[in-house]
Amino acid sequence: MKAKPSLALRIAAIAGIAFLHFPLLIILLYAFTTEDRTYQFPPPGLTLKWFGVAFARQDMWAALGLSLRVALVATAVALVLGTMVAGAMYRFNFLGKDVVTLSLILPIALPGILTGIALLTTINRLGLEPSFWTIVIGHATFCMVTVYNNVVARFRRLTPSQIEASMDLGADGFQTFRYVILPGIATALLAGGMLAFALSFDEVIVTTFTAGQDKTLPIWFLSELFKPRERPVTNVVAIFVTAVTFVPILLAQRLTQSGEELHGGGKTT
Amino acid sequence: MTQTLRPPRGLWRRVSDLFYLHPGLLLFLLLVPPMLWMGIIYLGSLFNLLLYSFYSINGFTGQLEYRFTLDTFKTLLTTPANTDIVIRTVLMALAVTLACGLIAFPIAFYMAFYTRGNTRTLWYMLVLLPLWSSYLVRVYAGRLILAQEGVVSWFFAQLHLSWLLDAILKTPVLGGPSLASSYFGMFVVFTYIWLPYMILPLLASLERVPKSLIQASADLGARPGQTFRRVIWPLAVPGVAAGSIFTFSLTLGDYIIPQVVGQPGFFIGQMVYIQQGTAGNIPLAAAFSVVPIVVITLYLLLVRRLGAFDAL
Numbered sequence: 001m002k003a004k005p006s007l008a009l010r011i012a013a014i015a016g017i018a019f020l021h022f023p024l025l026i027i028l029l030y031a032f033t034t035e036d037r038t039y040q041f042p043p044p045g046l047t048l049k050w051f052g053v054a055f056a057r058q059d060m061w062a063a064l065g066l067s068l069r070v071a072l073v074a075t076a077v078a079l080v081l082g083t084m085v086a087g088a089m090y091r092f093n094f095l096g097k098d099v100v101t102l103s104l105i106l107p108i109a110l111p112g113i114l115t116g117i118a119l120l121t122t123i124n125r126l127g128l129e130p131s132f133w134t135i136v137i138g139h140a141t142f143c144m145v146t147v148y149n150n151v152v153a154r155f156r157r158l159t160p161s162q163i164e165a166s167m168d169l170g171a172d173g174f175q176t177f178r179y180v181i182l183p184g185i186a187t188a189l190l191a192g193g194m195l196a197f198a199l200s201f202d203e204v205i206v207t208t209f210t211a212g213q214d215k216t217l218p219i220w221f222l223s224e225l226f227k228p229r230e231r232p233v234t235n236v237v238a239i240f241v242t243a244v245t246f247v248p249i250l251l252a253q254r255l256t257q258s259g260e261e262l263h264g265g266g267k268t269t
Numbered sequence: 270m271t272q273t274l275r276p277p278r279g280l281w282r283r284v285s286d287l288f289y290l291h292p293g294l295l296l297f298l299l300l301v302p303p304m305l306w307m308g309i310i311y312l313g314s315l316f317n318l319l320l321y322s323f324y325s326i327n328g329f330t331g332q333l334e335y336r337f338t339l340d341t342f343k344t345l346l347t348t349p350a351n352t353d354i355v356i357r358t359v360l361m362a363l364a365v366t367l368a369c370g371l372i373a374f375p376i377a378f379y380m381a382f383y384t385r386g387n388t389r390t391l392w393y394m395l396v397l398l399p400l401w402s403s404y405l406v407r408v409y410a411g412r413l414i415l416a417q418e419g420v421v422s423w424f425f426a427q428l429h430l431s432w433l434l435d436a437i438l439k440t441p442v443l444g445g446p447s448l449a450s451s452y453f454g455m456f457v458v459f460t461y462i463w464l465p466y467m468i469l470p471l472l473a474s475l476e477r478v479p480k481s482l483i484q485a486s487a488d489l490g491a492r493p494g495q496t497f498r499r500v501i502w503p504l505a506v507p508g509v510a511a512g513s514i515f516t517f518s519l520t521l522g523d524y525i526i527p528q529v530v531g532q533p534g535f536f537i538g539q540m541v542y543i544q545q546g547t548a549g550n551i552p553l554a555a556a557f558s559v560v561p562i563v564v565i566t567l568y569l570l571l572v573r574r575l576g577a578f579d580a581l
Contacts, residue, residue, distance in 0.1 A: 005383045012375035017395050019372065020464055023410040024402060026420060030413070039413035041420045081303040088299040092292065100300070103307045106315075109514050109565055111522015113538050114558050117545055118314035121321055121555070141311050144303065172285035202404050204525065221405040222525075231409075238406035245401045253393055 024242075031235035037228055054236040063220035064241075070132065070216060071200040074139035078196045079189060081140075082147030089148075090155035107142045115141060116209030123210070130212025138210040139203060143196035150192030151185055158184045194252045198245070217241070322555035333551065341552040342559075351540075355560050358537040361452075362520035365459040366467075369516045370509060372460065373467040377508075381475035396472075400465050405525065411458035412530050415448035422448075445532055455531030462526065463519050467512035474508025475501070507576035517568060521561045537561060 005013075031050060033043035054060060089100065107115060119138050123130060158181070166176040204218035211219060217237075224234045288295040325340045326333060345351050380392045399407065414420045425434040438444040438451060445451030478501055486496040524538030535543075537560055544554035 005379055009375055009379055009383075013379035016372045016376040016464075017392075019461065020399050021395065023407055023414060023461065024399060026414055027402070027406055027410045030410075039416060040418040041423045081306055084299045085303040088296055091299075092296045094296060100304065103304070103312060105569070107307075107311060109518055109569055110315075111518050111538065111561050111565075113522040113524060113541055114315065114318070114561060115311070117541055117554060117558060118318040119310075120545070121551060122314040122317045125317060137310055141306070144306070172282045173288055174281050174285055198401055202401075204405060205523070218403065218405055221403055225405060225409050234403075234406055234409070238403045242398065242402045246398070249397055249401060250390075250394060253390055253397070 027235050027238055031232055031239055033232055036230050036232055039231070050230075050232040050236045053230065054233045054240070057233065059215070060217075060220060060233075060237055063215045063217045064237075066132070066214060067201055067217040070135050070139060071197045073136045074143050074200045075193050075197045077136070077140040078143035078147045079193050082144045082192065082196075083151050083185070083189065085144075086148050086151035086155055089152055104145050104148055107145050112142070112203075112205035113209075116206040119206070120209040130210055130214070132214065134210040134212070135207055135214065135216065138206040139200040142203075142206075143200055146196045146199060147189070147192035150188045150195070154185045154188035190252050194249065198249075201241075318555050318558060320555075321551050322559050324552045324555075326550050326552055331549075341556045344553065345556045345560075351557075354535045354537060354540055357534060358521060359564060361456065361459065361536070362517045364456055365463060365520045366513045366516045368456070368460045369464050369467040370513065372464060373471050373512065374505075374509075377468050377471040377475050380472055381478070396465050396468050404462065407462060408458060408526055408529050411454075411461060412449045415454045415457065415530065417447040417449070419449070449530055450532060452531055452534075455527060458526055458530045459520050459523070463516045466515035466519065467509075470511035470515070471505065471508040474505050474511075478504045510572040510575040514565075514569070514572060518561070518565055521564065 030039060030043065032046040032048065033039075034045035034047045035043060036050075085100070085104065089097065115138060119134065120130075123134055128134070162180055162184070163176055166180045167173075171179065202218055203216075204222060207216055207219060208222070215223070221234055221237070225231070322341055323337050323339070324333060324335055325338045376396070380389060380396075384392050416422075422431070422434060425431050434448075437453065438447065440453070443451060443453040443456075445454070448454040448457075482500055483496055486500045487493075491499065522538045522541075524536065524542045527536040527539055537557055541554045541557045544550045544557060548554075
């Protein structure tokens with residue numbers, strides 16, 4: 001392996017990233033356009049008025065609030081259940097382990113629309129009403145899998161000798177968990193939790209089925225984008241959300257990176 | 270650890286000892302709550318949905334009949350329009366998966382072997398940022414970029430290459446009145462939206478390739494190309510396979526992108542959505558949802574051999 005990348009590799013990598021980011025730049029640009037019905041390029045003029053319009057929209061704030069609450073509760077449920085199952089899968093070998101693995105892969109391997117329509121038909125058959133909790137149930141299911149994947153990967157890299165040492169030194173199971181295992185998996189919990197939160201916050205495929213009359217932020221986007229007017233408002237809100245979430249992701253990224261270096265995940269000179 | 274350990278007494282210690290002596294009890298307590306959730310809420314609902322695919326809608330009254338029948342599946346498999354939808358969706362999912370793999374590989378490879386420290390964090394952020402920006406807004410941005418008076422046409426016109434764009438649009442099947450209303454445009458948007466889901470698992474598996482293996486391979490006289498084929502690629506396969514599960518399945522079930530970009534032809538996700546919603550034919554919607562289940566199960570059996578499940 002050469003120390004420097006070939007020009008072709010460098011170009012391919014940068015072009016790929018550019019492909020991923022060009023639309024984001026366009027979203028940014030059209031948050032300032034003066035033309036709100038069509039999206040002709042280049043925009044006929046630039047204005048700041050959509051920021052005022054967007055932030056004055058009560059329905060947007062309501063949707064944002066609902067999305068935050070759903071994502072928080074779904075992530076909390078997912079963190080607890082996902083860590084439990086990760087612990088079980090790491091610590092034990094048991095009959096039917098493959099079945100558990102499969103049931104944890106299905107919610108992300110099968111298209112989200114299946115989760116959505118399956119939950120909806122079941123909700124209807126049981127005579128329940130779609131509500132905040134049905135949204136949370138739908139989200140927590142795939143969030144749990146995300147947390148599980150992150151935490152179980154970290155468990156596999158924990159050094160068993162640390163746990164043995166803790167037990168040898170007289171710590172009981174709970175103390176070992178609190179002082180040895182938990183710090184070891186903390187950054188994986190953070191990374192998994194952040195990812196779960198992000199997935200829940202942006203989820204629309206399952207939510208359209210389980211939400212009933214409630215509007216989460218993505219559902220609000222969906223209804224706004226089908227209206228022919230004031231389209232830049234959605235761009236403003238999208239940029240606002242990205243900007244607000246940028247700092248926490250950056251922090252989480254740094255924390256998880258340093259965590260990996262601590263455990264020496266196959267890194268050599 | 271500054272905590273002084275208490276003498277071995279007290280409730281917690283006894284519970285801890287109980288778990289130590291009976292590990293099965295701990296396993297049971299750890300496994301039961303998450304598995305109840307998965308088993309009852311998720312698999313239970315899925316099972317209920319499958320039941321519906323064996324019911325039917327009475328042709329005269331339009332009422333749902335809770336009686337076992339294979340009629341709905343017969344309708345699905347014998348109507349050419351429906352089989353077209355299945356073929357179209359599967360082909361699109363395969364094409365998108367292939368394109369995502371081709372674009373993601375250089376990015377992940379470059380990140381894993383040629384970046385570190387702050388540069389790597391920056392690249393990570395660049396890959397993650399689109400995932401944090403609204404999916405719907407990005408889909409619409411894709412449409413407006415590809416639209417008749419959008420950025421892409423503008424660029425082609427500036428470069429005096431409009432004839433090339435017209436040639437692409439005149440291609441049978443792939444083309445259309447504009448990029449935003451062609452299958453080619455839909456393919457581009459799908460690839461764009463799901464690309465990070467391919468990069469991340471691929472990157473994770475490439476990062477795990479020990480640098481010492483690569484040095485050993487070079488020391489033993491392998492050329493860079495040989496090292497790639499014999500050492501790096503086999504270790505990257507689980508990542509590619511894991512990423513392909515995401516891109517394949519996400520494309521297979523999406524019903525928003527085909528609605529916003531592309532030609533009027535239906536895709537599986539749209540069909541499920543419409544049949545359960547406006548058409549009110551839940552059995553047909555359920556039968557259509559069996560298609561992705563079968564396709565994905567076959568796909569999972571295939572990629573499990575490649576070690577995909579450990580790289581998810």
